[in-house]
Amino acid sequence: xxxxxxxxxxxxxxxxxxxxxxxxxxxxxxxxxxxxxxxxxxxxxxxxxxxxxxxxxxxxxxxxxxxxxxxxxxxxxxxxxxxxxxxxxxxxxxxxxxxxxxxxxxxxxxxxxxxxxxx
Amino acid sequence: xxxxxxxxxxxxxxxxxxxxxxxxxxxxxxxxxxxxxxxxxxxxxxxxxxxxxxxxxxxxxxxxxxxxxxxxxxxxxxxxxxxxxxxxxxxxxxxxxxxxxxxxxxxx
Numbered sequence: 001x002x003x004x005x006x007x008x009x010x011x012x013x014x015x016x017x018x019x020x021x022x023x024x025x026x027x028x029x030x031x032x033x034x035x036x037x038x039x040x041x042x043x044x045x046x047x048x049x050x051x052x053x054x055x056x057x058x059x060x061x062x063x064x065x066x067x068x069x070x071x072x073x074x075x076x077x078x079x080x081x082x083x084x085x086x087x088x089x090x091x092x093x094x095x096x097x098x099x100x101x102x103x104x105x106x107x108x109x110x111x112x113x114x115x116x117x118x119x
Numbered sequence: 120x121x122x123x124x125x126x127x128x129x130x131x132x133x134x135x136x137x138x139x140x141x142x143x144x145x146x147x148x149x150x151x152x153x154x155x156x157x158x159x160x161x162x163x164x165x166x167x168x169x170x171x172x173x174x175x176x177x178x179x180x181x182x183x184x185x186x187x188x189x190x191x192x193x194x195x196x197x198x199x200x201x202x203x204x205x206x207x208x209x210x211x212x213x214x215x216x217x218x219x220x221x222x223x224x225x226x227x
Contacts, residue, residue, distance in 0.1 A: 045163070045206060045218035060215040061120075094162055104210030105153055107174065109162035 002027030004095050004110035012089075012117050018082040022095030022110060029053060029076045032097045035106065036069070036080045040091035050098070051078055085117045121145055121212045123219035125205075131227040138194040140205055140222045147187045148211030154183055154192045155206045157221075163206060167192060194224075202226050 008020035022034070036048040049059035051069040059067045063082070071078040082089060092114050096106040122145040132138055142152065150170040155163035165174045167183035170190060180195045194201055207219040 044220050045208070047214075047216045047218075058214055062215070102168070102210075104151075104208075104213060104216040105165070105168050106155075106163075106208075107165050109164070112162050 002097065002108050004097065004108060006093060006095050006110045006113040008113060008115070010114055010116060012085055012115060013119050014086055014117055015084055018080070018085050018089060018093075018115055018117075020080045020093055020095075020113065020115070022078050022080075024076040024078075024097070027097075027108075029073060032099055033103065034071070034078045035096045035098060037094045037096055037106065037109075038091040039094065039112070040088075042088070043091075046091075047104075048080065048082075048093075087117050089115070090117045091115060120215060121148060121209050121217050123207050123209060123217055125207060125219035125222045127222060128220075129223045129225060131225050132197055133227045134197050134199055136197055138192075138197055138201070138224055140192040140194075140224075142185075142190040142192070142207035142219050144188040144190075144209055146212065148209040150186045151209055151211030152183075152185065152190045153208045153210065154181075155208060156201075156203050157206065158203045166205075197224070 003025045005023045012018045030053045033050050033052050035050040051057045066083045068081040092112040094112045095110045097108040124143045126141045154167040157163040166177045171183045182193045204221045204223045
């Protein structure tokens, strides 16, 4: 049974960079692509981007200029950096998994981490 | 970007009743439409994928239908644990993959 666990600071100051890591355990890492999805009261559920174990990435066009994702296959981890944050980036951030053959279908989710942007 | 519009926003029903939830896409997503269930304090859970396929562990009382722009999630007889928020999500046209705004199924 795969488990995904988000980690990182719960409070980020405006204009700074939000950095989160997702650690994956209990399942194959290479047969999937890995995404970040966030949820806020204003915007609902929003896909941020995905990364393959090769390091190849795709981002939501609305966030593309501020997002960078990376992956560490030796430790089964992937990360999200979101720069120049504002209060609008306050949300619960989830890491998710999708099978390579079912791209964009999120069959496993982490528990989520609340990130608040405030000074 | 594909916009998914769910209706109604809230559905008030009693246990044992049938629930019918709608999701309409701003343009065709073929059959690449999924449904997720979310309970308070939990992450969304995949229920239905590609319009009508139940995910592993999804009870048979959940069924999905539709194609193109109009989709339906039906819960044939509501159990107490089914009262939750339901989201549709499309993966037929990207980037980005998008979600609907949700339908809350509440106890009447």
